[in-house]
Amino acid sequence: MKHKITPLLTTNIPDLTLCNRGKVRDIYEINNTLLIVATDRISAFDVILPSGIPYKGQVLTGLSEFWFNYTSRIIENHLITTHIEQMGNPVISRHKDILAGRAMLVKKVKVIPVECVVRGYLAGSGWKEYQKTHSICGIKLPAGLKESDPLPEPIFTPSTKATIGHDENITFSKVTDMIGKNLAEELKEKSMKLYLLARDYALDRGIIICDTKFEWGITEKNTTILIDEALTPDSSRFWPQDGYVPGKPQHSYDKQFIRDYLESVHWDKKPPAPTLPPEIIQKTSEKYLNAYKALTGQNLL
Structure with missing residues (x-):
């Protein structure tokens, strides 16, 4: 690592309305848009840790911007800009030293309360569930799979979107009960489409996307768009293909x-x-920076 910085654990921007402080992001409301600021907080097992990870917020914002731009040809998303000077707000400009590189101005939408997880490999909670039931979220899988094995084909394994506590894996039929069949089918189709596009891109750069999580929202025009973050080390498992x-x-x-x-x-x-x-802390920071470089081809620092 080239030089050390003090992790940013929280923001407090006078004259902006803080509407939510999540596990990682501080979200400010500005008219009909949101300013999403990625701090260096990190959570594990749905608990925010007291230690921050240097450069994490910049990696999350930079990678999300990269993926939003890359996937916009097939799926609309909420990103307006990450460039402070393009946000047209003097308050934001006055706090450029804090916000540059870690803030996204996005469209405000109605959030759909489902975590849309797509799995291409057997790991994490999916591996634990498979060992007990030979299935994940009600989807039956072949016997004899090993940990980290590729699945016969990627699967859609949604979970609840918990504001506090743990997200919980649910079946597709449960999603249908929650939000209706048509919207559930749309989320599944779009999530799978995004995963396949990103998986193939990443493989060409030596990265296996084991699994990832997408979040969706509905615009005033009743369009379903990709929101939150996209294909970051917080929302995905990235494995180096070399050594897999x-x-x-x-x-x-x-x-x-x-x-x-x-x-x-x-x-x-x-x-x-x-x-x-x-x-x-240092090793984790290096992993995030390495993920950014491997996927974008650019050094963040």
């Missing part, structure tokens, strides 16, 4: 590294979370 060996956990560019550390110290996964050692 099924049958065990994989090295990753994402926050699975943090989860593995927390499992090793036998934390009960309830607040308060333990402070991360400096070497874990």
